[in-house]
Amino acid sequence: MLKTFGRAALCSLVSAAALTAGSASAETKLKLSHYLPPVHGIQTDFVKPWTEDVSKCTGGEVTFDVYPGGTQLGNVAKQQEQVLAGVVDLAVGLSGIPRGRFPRTSIVEMPFLTRDAGAASQTLWELYPEHLSDEYKGLKVLALFAHNGGLIHTTDKKVETMDGLKGLRIRTPSPAISDMLTYLGATPQGLPPGEVYESLQKGVIDGTVFPWDPVASFGLNEVLKYHLDAGAYTVPFFFVMNQRKYDALPENVRACIDKYSGEALVSKIGDWWDKWDAVGRKQAEDAGHVISKLSPEERGRWREALKPMISAYLAKVKSSGVDNADDIYKVMQDTIAKYEQ
Template sequence: MTHSKISTLSLAVTLAGAAATVTAQDKSVELRFANWLPAQHALASTGFEPWAKSVEAASKGSIKVTLYPAQQLGKAADHYDMARDGIADMSWVSPGYQAGRFPVFAASELPMQVAMPGPGSAALDAWYRKYAETEMKDVKFCFAHLHVGTLHSKKPITDPEQIKGMKIRPANGTVAQTVTQLGGTNVQVSAPESRDALEKGVADAITFPWNSIISFNIDKAVKYHMDARLYAASFAWLMNKQWYEKLSASQKKVIDDHCSNAWADKVGHAWGNQEDSGREKLAQTSGHTIVKLTPQQIDSWKKAVQPVTQQWMQSAEKAGAKPKDVLEGFRKELASRNAAY
């Protein structure tokens, strides 16, 4: 072997060794990940915990993820600001809890658009990424996903006319608009506070995904469940920018690899399937009734909620968005994944 080849080989080995040393010497950091769900919630086992373990494994233990469930670091509606301000390094956010603040994101929560939570989540994430750069510019956007839910009540509901005069806990600001449009009154309480509101008669019904009715023990307070894809609730995993910027290059790559459309799809499918399994559980539970709707009744619901889309378009335009383009883009993504309702 010539001297030049030996030198080149020696240099390559040295550089490889240096790179390995840098990776091995990544400073150990903690990622404080806040959410507002109970620790035993299905999303913990299908989303938060698998993601955290994968990040830790990929970073060879240099990123330690600590989960803070059940509003330990702050109220549900504050989780966006918690990530922005560094109260949490990362948080699971329901942007719809702050009605009007994220008008583009709210397009994903317009009623009766999404049929399937898994492919719907992949569509949501792919569509929203370009908007997140401006609408959520003060945090690092990781990914978005959604669940699909319906109306659970103390009496059977089949017609939108029945909502008039009812007190309903909405899933988010867009669902609240829907309730108002149909003549109901909104009861604004977070998910963990919902059972109490229903049991005390403060609310008559709730919009919620299927299995969470059970995990939040709300099945003790409502017995009728409308069999329709009434609404979607969309969520974002968001990170404190300053925390992210302090990571090493290899640690940033680990985070970037875990803030992907593939993870949005994975979490959306896993949680969505788990939530949808609650329908069959409730159907087999004594005292509970799944309220079937005819195709004509579904059509009447779609017609009744249409003004909510028009209201959203007006408010989004005032906020500087191009509502027609926004909505067409989201619906195109849904259709491409066979996730449209």
């Protein structure tokens, strides 16, 4: 009797342990990093809701640890390589840092191509499968997107014309924007976003290019006085996952990730960026800053001055091995025009 009971109890314990182990093994925690402050809309409106949606969709089978800017995994220059190396599973990154990794995607940075985050983001996503995918090997691309047209922000000098830019040291986010600033007479200075405040405060640089939202997120209205609404450029971002990690997940988890990524995510970017930009602009207005707009005549001057820059940049992209750089630029122009109608 005792032997029978003991044997039955032992079987029950083994079965319970097996169920517990199976339950534990079914739980997956993924690491997601980005380089922006926790208060930025990328975290509050994008990353946090996305992780919550995916987790809920999987019935709690997947959870996330998020590492924003300022944490050990929040370095802007390491987002892509961390995902490829498996240090993190997913990341939101700035395509232009480090330089030269996404030459096809960078073509969206050509001056005056667009000033609308929604149109630029939809264009990048539409072009991804046929024109951009070669530069994302090893990555599961969940979204490509871009910001609203950037402004030129300065500390002590009001800028309204090309002549006003001459000699100014302006922070730049990427090679294409560096070339644009050089052709306009400024001296580009490459800096990560998190170093701009101190550089402005110390007078190391005279200004920066940004849309309005990082001006708010990085507290830059404290050290800026003048803002030129040029709408001359945008820069692209990526949201990617380690392909091997994605492939190893259960089918239901992959389905949940797919459900909340791609078109479903990219289609929200335009409205989000309008909301994020409004905060930075209001801060500047409340502080009594001078906000100028590029006149139609001056915009025409800039466009004419930047034609050689665009040709030269596309030639550099072609020399890096992208033989159809001109074709990609033309498709981007046509696709953006479609979304801007």
